[in-house]
Amino acid sequence: MKRIPTIAFVAIALALAVGLATAVSPFASPAPDGLTRVAGDKGFLDNGTTHRVHESSPIPGYAFPGIADARVAKGVAGFVGTIGVFAVGVGLAWGLRRTRGTRGETAAP
């Protein structure tokens, strides 16, 4: 079987991720997640605080600012977030990648 090239694999996987985050996430369950639910049930949900950093989060709570429709706001947040995470991941990996020696050998420190 002929294998698809890596670049095509990455493109398909990225398209799938972007599609899920953009088109499916707005329809994800709005119910509290496991920890939030336990915190509510066991009476420590109110211990939660808002950190100063979070007051200036660019896309707080996965709702892209300035969009009235909650589902559209979440879809746009998912689109931007997934592309952003891909870009950061690739950028970081490029910066960290092996630049000397062959696999298995130790590069100079």
Next chain:
Amino acid sequence: MHIPDGFLDGSVAATAAVPAVAAVGYGVRRAGRTLDDSRVPLLGVTAAFIFAVQMLNFPVAGGTSGHLLGGALAAILLGPWLACIVMAVVITGQAFVFADGGVTALGANIFNMGVVGALGIGLAMTLARHVLPSNRTVFLSVAGAGAWVSVMAGALLCAIELGVSGTVPFSTVLPAMLGVHALIGIGEAVITVAALSAVLATRPDLIDGAGFGPLPSPEPVASLGVTS
């Protein structure tokens, strides 16, 4: 399972950050020796996929939802140490850009939701390679079981951190956390196995957990960094 600010005592949060920083730091150091150019886009797309699927909360019993953590999936695809970097990227981005997960609890969240699952499944895969037959069914079974265990381990650690912080009695929070995450973990297992099946069907050679399963293994992958 993102712990918000205010749930953990400062010393507990700092203590939980130590293994997170150590694992991610070691991953970074190791990447300089083992991360080939060809795997650079794979790291990025794994992070993007995990971020995206983490947004897909699925309902579990009783008005509660859960979502993928992804540490086990990342570790099987990329190896446990690169997976620690991937999970740190995702969880840090969520904390700073999306206000999801505490800033002070960032280390604890990376430890609970990323590092433990990644290193745990790395160890499980390495052990399984030695004692179990190598085929697709065994590979996917170990992956699925490992994914479930990774969620339970994260829930256990989260409960310990909350208990030691004095936020809630450990004996109260432990059964509650394990109970709900036993269900959420099934979702983790299903998504992990589905994603791995898709990769197996298209590019099995891209799976670092290779050498286990029907995969070509041109070179042994020292998943836990013992030999390279």
